[in-house]
Amino acid sequence: MAELRFRKLPAWVVGQLDSPPDNVSEFKAIESRIDEEPLFDLDFLELANWLSELTMCSLGEALAAMLPSGRSESHKSHDASCDNNNETIDVLSTDQRDALRSIETADDDWIYLYGISGSGKTEVFLRIAQAVIERGGSVIYLVPEIALIHHLVGSLKSRFQELIAELHSALSPSERLSEWRRIQSGSVRFVFGTRSAVFAPMERLELIIIDEEHDSSYKSNAAPRYHARQVAMRRCKQVGARLLMGSATPSLEVWQLVKSGSLKSIKLADKPAGGASPVSSIVDLRKERTIFSGQLIDAISRVLGGGRQVLLFLNRRGFSYQFSCQSCGEGVLCRNCSVPLIFHKSTDTMNCHYCGFGTKPIQICPNCGSLEMKFTGFGTERAEEEIRRLFPEKRVARLDTDVVRKRNELEKILRHFEEGDIDVLLGTQMIAKGLNAPGLKLVGVLFADSSLNLPDFRAAERTFALIVQVSGRTGRFLPDGEVIVQTLRPEAAAIQMAVEGRLKDFYEYELGIRKTLHFPPFCRIFRILFEGKNESRVCKASEKFASTLSGTMDEELLGPAECAVARISGRYRRHLLLRSDSFDITHATLASALSSFPRQNGVRIKVDVDPTNLL
Template sequence: MDNFLQVVFNIPVKATYTYKNLEDNPGKVGYRVEAMLGRRKLIGFVTKTTNVEPTEFKANPILRVVDKEPLFNSILLELANWVADFTMCSVGEALGAMLPGGKREKGLPASSIEEIPDPKDITLSTEQEVAITAILNDKNPIFYLFGITGSGKTEVFLQAAKEVLNRGESVIYLVPEISLTHQVVDTLKSRFTQGVAVLHSHLTPSQRLTEWRRIQSGEAPLIIGARSAIFAPCDKLGLIIIDEEHENSYKSSNTPRYSARQVAMKRARLQGSKLVLGSATPSVESWKLMDDGKIKRLNLTKRLSGGAMPKSTIVDMRHEDGVLSKTLIKKIEEAYNQGRQTILFLNRRGFSYFFHCNSCGYEMVCKNCSVSLTYHKNKNRMVCHYCGYQAYPISVCPECNSLDIGSTGFGVEHIEEEVGKIFPSLNIKRLDSDVLNQKNSKTLLKDTLNDFKNKKIDILLGTQMVARGLNFPGVKLVGIIMADTGLKMPDFRAAERSFGLIVQVSGRAGRYAPDGEVVIQTFMPQNRTINLAAKSDINSFYTSELEDRKLLEFPPYTRMIRLVFRSKRLGEMLKVIDSFEKELTRGIDNSTEILGPSECPISVIAGSYRHQILIRTTNLNSAHSVTYSLLQRSKIPAYIYIEVDVDPISLL
């Protein structure tokens, strides 16, 4: 037994603390221990043991050992060190994010894995067989399964996983921002004789720990889960699958701000495992890696269930009166008369999103954030979607006492009301996070999807929840209510996100019959992104988007580090940022450019002012080193918090 332990804590301090070990129940590397840090009693992680007694201070003993066996093996400890270095956080914070019961993942209880057929009913296409053979036998370490919606990507993933499991190796299967429904987990368990573990944010800490131990023991070699499942503690890791690789939810929005895709690449190298990414709409970075030959592309070009890519119609809403165009109303009627179903999509919650006075222009905004409040009619509340602040709608303008006030713009609640008025005899259901925040959300979701599958619902409308993973034979029509919503965001990825969303939601139509239709409503009918998405012209979009990115020197042609400074004390914060930027500028070379400091597009959230510095570089190692070093030695006041984001996916 070593007499001393080196311990890190899940705190933003990049330090290792030395404690005296216990003789009767000693701690070891990979264990959690409880210890006093100053006056606080904290749980820490043992990263090293030693017999060398510190000379400059007397080491206090730990209070107790939490675990009976280690939680982290050498691979995970090495991965934690890499995550900490890359994201510029402490090793303790990285281990805290790995641990079951660590930071909560954003997500809803829905499944992105499409309905999985019984293996006896499966006939693989030639393209699927080629893809499976390549994944299992090629020497390439990384593959991208690029296929149109409905082309059978999931079956390729599952067949490859089955072979890897049969070899006695483990498989990590990542799905975006969700906890899987029992139905899908049960289906997967029926497909595989090997044990299945599920890691996601809706498990209790004890449930997560139970799954963690099942994985460690080898009892559950197939691990399914959201972002943090990439840290599952399997020794013999043969395959990592990342479904819907383009999804933003694979990037953590809390410290450490890691990307599951980047961690997967690092882990695959550490353990010599294969990595398979997949999507119908890859991220621009992945597309560039495919073009450059750094990732091997595997193509799936055909729909397998008798369907074809839907016919799309763009409707210019500048010449329409209501929220539903005459074209869309007519198509909904036609689908209903044929005994078919419709999905309506709008990427905006609530009833309306802009409450203002028509006399003086007063706008009802959040008292804590620099954003408009959204009106939720079913609650009769104005709600901030950033901090959760709520207020009652006003009836008199507080600025000019005018009674001429009202709301502009519309959310999915408003669409629900309008569709109900136009089609009073049709059964309409709304599916969004507001609906699923209720206590019975899992039952409600399951019942809604079963009813839709059984054609008890004529029109299903919702936000991003209906954009992916829904695979129903009865759907003929998809209506996209406002296709240009995301294009107005002040972010260089706005076109990429909008294109992906339109293509993904359009892919819900015509999966089983070649007569699917999509109506795309927009106030920007000439917009290139919308037109290419309507034609599902993937190649042209990525070619033009990469040309724009190269011209503007944005990723993937450069790398970025985003530093967001947050504080309730604006004046003092601005002085600190100014000093920090000057010091940063002195340290960089010609490969790096500093943009800012400037206000973030959303300049106040939850009462804290937000300003940012963007570091754009063609030499990430150099820029990273300079930034990391400056952050380490800068004496930032406690009332200022800095968010560090390497390779940010959003600049809002």
């Protein structure tokens, strides 16, 4: 602890000086020492410095993201146990054995395991990890979401017993610190968790596994804005470990690496549990009166009548997606953000999903004074109500962040569905991955357009991946799976090719568009974001910095322009995009420009290297 501007704050000791710097005349004493043992070593500090430089944040911000924030307490360490008793698959399929052999004998440091949903990638990952641990090495296993930890924890516990630890946001700060200390002591050989687990201080680290590599959750939206894949590559290079990645829908950046020969790829094409690719179809919502088409309702009725289960995917929380005036068409926006408020019937409030602001539904239009205010659009809450109305005798559950506030609630719902105690499960992208329900026959994508319509060059890629991933929840155990995808844009390539299972065709199609428009993976992007409560100051700061950059580099500069979400939590937002073919040169030039740019009163400047979200 040390005093800084009349406050006592925790800090990290990152080095010692034999003599004081020339420009410092007065020193303050360290008040106390929090940790008797250091939380990191020199290799960890080297990684922090690299992360700070790459993402253009301070060393303190990098360390804060990498280290646990809790304080030591007298309590038992977190027990990575779960009622989900997944059993180890004793016999591998021929496909899995071939993949396992290829990975074990390959000389490559980075390997990608590509396979359709249900092809047994996880079992191959765990067999490789087990071999590493048996010879004395350690493993980090990354998943993008906590929901996937539920899917894995039973199998991990049965294999590795007390050798495992977990790191993710569902742990309390003190639990994270406790797990960190266990890992640091050398008693842990297998760490699994979400994005930040990539920093786990493992002894003899030999392998990092990134499951569902394509998922955007691996990219941090707060400083340091790192991607776990980049950090994993750096750590593997730093200590001589191997990197094993996998997904049914690889990111386009990785696909291009494989295509160019820079990354070895191994494919799994069969489903060892006896399943087959589902029969899929598209419904044109322009010809329907509600979000539940006649074809989907008939299919749900038939499947439930046969004693099987249904999974419905809708990536919109709330009851109604819009609340607008029928006279003038004006919508009700958040007072802090430039986004519509979403009506939640369970709480009778209109909420902002960006800043959390909530208010009671209004009766009079604030724009024209009309009383003709009406809810339009579907969210998961309204879809659940409609399903309960149509099938009152069936057991229906909803899974989204409005329902799931604690990790055990998530695990409980998933377990009940997998055990057949829920007939219809409706949810957001939380249900798109890692769900293994033997009784599941029908998957319905209620509205495939929600991510496709976003003003982001990755919108088509994300839409394709979501449809493929959620479709892969059925047909895993029995060869009679069905998928119905509803859309207002049935002609869209991302939707058509996802439904038809044409992954290679879609990637080649999308790569052609990206190359023509000069977007990643054919360039690198730097996003410079300006935020402030005074719109004029934000505009002036962005224009001034753009002028500074245009005189110092030849790279393509886009903007400044208003962000797609122009205001969040009362802060106006504008951004610049730099498209670069020479990453190191552009990075150095931008870092220099930022360091010399005068501080702008009331304006925050943030840098995102290789952004995955341009909203």
